[in-house]
Amino acid sequence: MFDLKALYQEVIIDHNRHPRNCHKLADADRMADGFNPLCGDRLTVYLKLQDGVIADAAFEGEGCAISVASASLMTEHLKGKTASEAQAIFDRFRALVMGEEEAGTGLDKLVVLAGVKEFPARVKCATLAWHTLTAALKDRREPVSTE
């Protein structure tokens, strides 16, 4: 039997119950909306950029434990990264949750989401915040969809 605790690790449960940076960012200079029509999850990602570096990141919205925890962990991880660094982290993160890469090098706490690879239907939940981040970095105004 697959161990559910490998998916819903303590860190994920904690970030779902107490999401970090879960608020509107009043002085955000970038924001984007993301939508997963499959499960109805919606979230907004806010970014504050300073000299090409993400000085602050936050999100608001509703979703499943995987998407909320992923958004929460993402906003923690992003601070101090440049846009291109953030994009590179997303690429590695996506490879991790899709089971294409085992190591998760440089992903720190984000590796707790590695269990998602056993549940292909949940990859979109884990990546919704990141797709929305990409849209925010590109300053795209149209809401992004995981579909």
Next chain:
Amino acid sequence: MSAATFPAQRPMRQGGSMTLDVAAWRRDFPILARRMRGKPLVYLDNAATTQKPKAVIDAIAGYYQDTNANIHRGVHSLSQEATEAYEGARGRIQRYINAAEAAEIVFVRGTTEAINLIAQSFVRPRLAAGDEILVSEMEHHSNIVPWQLLREATGAVLRVIPMSDRGELLMDEYLKLLGPRTRLVSVVHVSNALGTVNPVREIIAAAHAQGVPVLLDGAQAVAHRPVDVRLLDCDFYAFSGHKLFGPTGIGVLYGKRAWLDAMPPYQGGGDMIKAVSFEKSIYNDVPHRFEAGTPHIAGSIGLGAAIDYVGSIGLTRIAAHEHALLAYASKRAREVPGMRLIGTAQEKVGVLSFVIDRIHPHDLGTVLDCEGIAIRTGHHCAMPVMQHFHVPATARASFAFYNTEEEVDRLFEAIEEARRLLG
């Protein structure tokens, strides 16, 4: 064991015998022996699609092994056999829903195509800007979007019959919405998201009193309740084979002969014509006029076998067993703290749609999946229903006659596990 301990006759009133029946029915479905993630499969996603009995699988394989040929017009014997099998399935469907004649049964891909066919061939030619189509708040997207497409093309208006917080249509509001501009009432017989059985006889009678024809979306009804289109007096009735233990890709549009005869073709192609020249084509008679191209012959034969199979059990027994399952599951649901049922109509089929405090349906679906339990989570292609109840999604367990009380118990054990883990 003596006959006294195994009463074989009419088992409905005796719980033990009912269990024996269900055990026998389950053996007819090879997939129910599967294990998922190491646990026996508990399949509670029957409103999405039902499983297929061996009789259906064998009928499809048998057609391809012994009878495969294109139908109609073939002078060879194999084509004749295939045609008889295909038309034989049409006859079975006619009898299953008590249509007056086989010509009133049109084979389509599924409920969605049936509704689109009616939208384009029946409604569109009779529609002017400002005319109204009446649907309900609990429609599946397949009974919303085809009318929106018509609205864009014609300037017609889509009106919506509201529902109560129990998930029952507000009949007073319906009567107010029926008016001189109403050209069609198109409502769901049984709601896929709520399980509500709508009072379709009253809906039809009220529409007919004003000369308005009625289309029923019967996708969720035909596997659970006897449907008699002549008793209902509906003008059109649509359903899918795969929700009736038959194959995907085959469905049925029933239409009253007089309406079908007056309708132009939906698609052009082979089989739907009597003669073709570059100047003019003469269309075939119904139902062939609406069946352009080589149809899903194996699918129709599989659906015919499914109807035979359901008939061998009987819809009355099926309805009684599913009703008992729903009653038991609803009772269990009321004992779970923080669990809210979405859809509590007086008249329901075996659909248990629900949300649980602090647990997103998607997470619940994953926890259940780890226990080998298949339910559906999401908006169930009925986003307006989700809006009505102010939820982004629900979890939905939907029953068929092969489900058991033990499976309901496993569902609620897994829900407890989800509450421990995530609640």
